[in-house]
Amino acid sequence: MKIHRLPLWRDACLVRFAASLCAAALLASAALSFGQVADAGAVPAQLHPITPHLVAYGQVESIQVVPVDAAETGVVQGLHVVPGSHVRAGQPLATLSGPAMHMLLMQSRADVRSARSTLRAAQKALAIQREQLPSHLTTRQAVHQAESAEAQAQTALDNAQSKLAAARRMVTLTAPTGGLVLALSSANGQLVSAGQPVVTLQPSSGLWLRATYYGHALSSIHLGMTGRFTPSDGSAPIAVHVCSISGMVAAGGGESISLCPVHSGAAWLSGESGSVTLDLPPQKLVAVPTRALILNRGKWWVMIRTGKSDRPQQVVPGPTKGWNTFIESGLAPGAQVIVNNAYLLFHASIAEQFQIPD
Secondary structure (H helix, E strand, C coil), X not given: CCCCCCCHHHHHHHHHHHHHHHHHHHHHHHHHHCCCCCCCCEEECEEEEEXXXXXXXXXXXXXXXXXXXXXXXXXXXXXXXXXXXXECCCCEXXXXXXXXXXXXXXXXXXXXXXXXXXXXXXXXXXXXXXXXXCCCCCCHHHHHHHHHHHHHHHHHHHHHHHHHXXXXXXXXXXXXXXXXXXXXXXXXXXXECCXXXXXXXXXXXXXXXXXXECCHHHHHCCCCCEEEEEECCCCCCEEEEXXXXXXXXXXXXXXXXXXXXXXXXXXXXXXXXXXXXXXXXXXXXEEEEHHHCXXXXXXXXXXXXXXXXXXXXXXXXXXXXXXXXXEEECCCCCCEEECCCHHHHHCCHHHHHCCCCC
């Protein structure tokens, strides 16, 4: 039978690898023998008050937009605003002209003149009936009828004047609220029909903050929860509170949260972005030095010193503060946590399990 042998350079590599493993085992055994691990210091785990936070990326968005429509058919004139302009409530934006608007104004003025003449005639007739009543030249019923006619004429005049005022308002397009001009749908000299938008506004009071949070802490977010929005441009943080929870899972398993400013007149702009920090209820957690934590196979551990031996303890780390890490679960207060050489002590069992290959 023919025996196949590996090349000499492969034999040399295997020899060097075995020698390296032997050396590692001897070093670990020496560390145990000379007390390098035994000298590891231990500190007691203590409870500390902490206010956990939830941090996410947020962006300022508009709740709604307000279109300024043409009430009647006309030609746009005097449009002087541009996208990005800030306008105040009641500020004129443009005017409408043309035959249709001119006819509407003329008809409204004629209706007012006619209603005013009718009212004057009704007032004179009423005055005559009242003068004749003491002389018994008329009846009380006729006086009541004259009073009813005068009241109807007054109502008709009020309606005609209201229509004239509405027609005049149709001529001038004004901003219904203060805000930012988002878009222009028409230009000077353009003919627009009734109901066609001319300017689109974003109200100053119609902005809120949208953020998406992930993880198990979503269940702790509730309406009215407070926090702060820190813009990415370095400006001062703005106090916010949760005003809406979508209840729908977003891409990646997150949930979209809407936040409003705590104080009116927040100095933020649409499209502005930054970090949103929500304050969770205060609680007390066990704190240990961060360097005492050991990561092994995707899980976190600490080494606990007892009266008999040192043993590993799996934990769930939480937020950090300074050089310490708060433990959410897995560690009781007062436990002696090894800090120095904890990683070496945790992996010291490798030396005992290692076997020199034949």
